[in-house]
Amino acid sequence: QITLKESGPPLVKPTQTLTLTCTFSGFSLSTSGLGVGWIRQPPGKALEWLALIYWDDDKRYSPSLKTRLTITKDTSKNQVVLTMTNMDPVDTATYFCAHRRLCSSGDCAMFDPWGQGTLVTVSS
Amino acid sequence: QPVLTQPPSASASLGASVTLTCTLSSGYSNYKVDWYQQRPGKGPRFVMRVGTGGIVGSKGDGIPDRFSVLGSGLNRYLTIKNIQEEDESDYHCGADHGSGSNFVGVFGGGTKLTVL
Numbered sequence: 001q002i003t004l005k006e007s008g009p010p011l012v013k014p015t016q017t018l019t020l021t022c023t024f025s026g027f028s029l030s031t032s033g034l035g036v037g038w039i040r041q042p043p044g045k046a047l048e049w050l051a052l053i054y055w056d057d058d059k060r061y062s063p064s065l066k067t068r069l070t071i072t073k074d075t076s077k078n079q080v081v082l083t084m085t086n087m088d089p090v091d092t093a094t095y096f097c098a099h100r101r102l103c104s105s106g107d108c109a110m111f112d113p114w115g116q117g118t119l120v121t122v123s124s
Numbered sequence: 125q126p127v128l129t130q131p132p133s134a135s136a137s138l139g140a141s142v143t144l145t146c147t148l149s150s151g152y153s154n155y156k157v158d159w160y161q162q163r164p165g166k167g168p169r170f171v172m173r174v175g176t177g178g179i180v181g182s183k184g185d186g187i188p189d190r191f192s193v194l195g196s197g198l199n200r201y202l203t204i205k206n207i208q209e210e211d212e213s214d215y216h217c218g219a220d221h222g223s224g225s226n227f228v229g230v231f232g233g234g235t236k237l238t239v240l
Contacts, residue, residue, distance in 0.1 A: 037229065047160075047168070047216055049229030060227045096167050107181030110158045110220045110229060112170035 002026035004036070004097050004115035011121050012087050018120060022080040022097030029055050029075050035100040036080040037111055038071065040093040048093075052100065053080055089122045125221040126152040128232035135238040141205045144235050146217030148198045155219050156180050157200040159193065162214040162234075171215075174200045204237075212239040 008020035020038070027034055037052040051071040052060040061069050070083045080097060095118055098111035127149040136142035146157055156175040160168035170184035174193035183191070190208075194201045204211055218231040 039229070039231075046233045047218065047231040049218075049231065052227055052229070063228070098167075103181075105181075106156065107173065109170045109173060109181075109184070110218050111168075112184060114167035114169070116167045 002099050002113055004099060004113065006095055006097050006115045006118040008095070008118050008120060010119060011123065013124050014088055014122060016087050018082075018084045018087050018091070020082045020084075020095055020097075020118065020120075022082070022115065024078050024080070024097070024099070027099065028078070029053075029073050029080070031055055033102040035102070036073070037098050037100050038080075038082045038095060039098060039111070039114075040091075040095045041117070042090075042093040045093075050084075050095075051082055054102075087122045092120065092122045094119045125228050125230055126155055126219055128157065128217050128219060128230055130215075130217060130232040130235045132233065133236045133238065135240055136204075136207050137240045138207060138209065140207055141203060142207060142237065144202045144204075144215050144237065146200045146202075146232050148200070148219070150198070152219075153198050155221075157195075158218045159200075159202045160216045160218065161211075162216060163210075164213075168216060171202065174202075207239055209239055211237065213237055 004024040035054040038050040041047050051069050053071045068085045073080045098114040101108050129147045158173050159171040162168045172183045173180040174195045176195040190205045192203050214234045216234045221228040
């Protein structure tokens with residue numbers, strides 16, 4: 001069974017850097033074809049994809065946020081870390097991490113399963 | 125990249141059926157779309173993937189047979205039959221733009237389903 005859990009500070013100040021950790025079990029990020037993504041959801045608003053890292057350390061970022069994001073993995077700890085610089089109140093959101101599997105047939109879900117999310121509030 | 129459009133709300137009576145719609149922007153009629161269910165305070169749960177030929181791959185774990193999908197043109201539909209109280213959720217559609225490891229993820233605005 002695959003599970004993922006997000007952790008990080010519930011409150012950050014404007015201009016600070018946010019560091020979030022996704023700790024997972026049930027798979028290894030050393031396995032070919034697997035990845036972990038980050039998605040966020042401001043209160044009452046839509047989901048927004050942020051970043052994605054694959055088993056081979058290939059990384060993808062949202063074009064609108066790529067200058068502020070860095071995603072890394074620690075395979076030995078089964079963790080993926082997302083950092084976001086220069087935080088602003090508009091970045092207040094619940095941040096989710098999720099499992100991704102590449103399928104040559106295109107039959108696989110974009111993300112499945114997801115973690116429960118962690119709420120981050122940006123305020124002075 | 126595609127834009128996915130969803131109506132903000134829908135409602136249906138207990139035991140009735142409802143169809144939710146996700147519309148792709150022009151030029152993306154061949155795209156597959158994922159449906160996700162999000163109960164209050166929870167992370168999204170994969171329901172199933174849909175293309176113009178209907179379901180693609182398998183349903184998500186534990187998704188009842190009451191859930192089905194269809195695709196036509198730019199529209200991707202999720203139908204829920206015999207609606208139960210537990211179906212009251214936000215439903216999001218999403219698509220991955222780009223093939224293989226070349227990825228950009230996009231989501232619709234979500235539809236809040238109220239069970240009357």
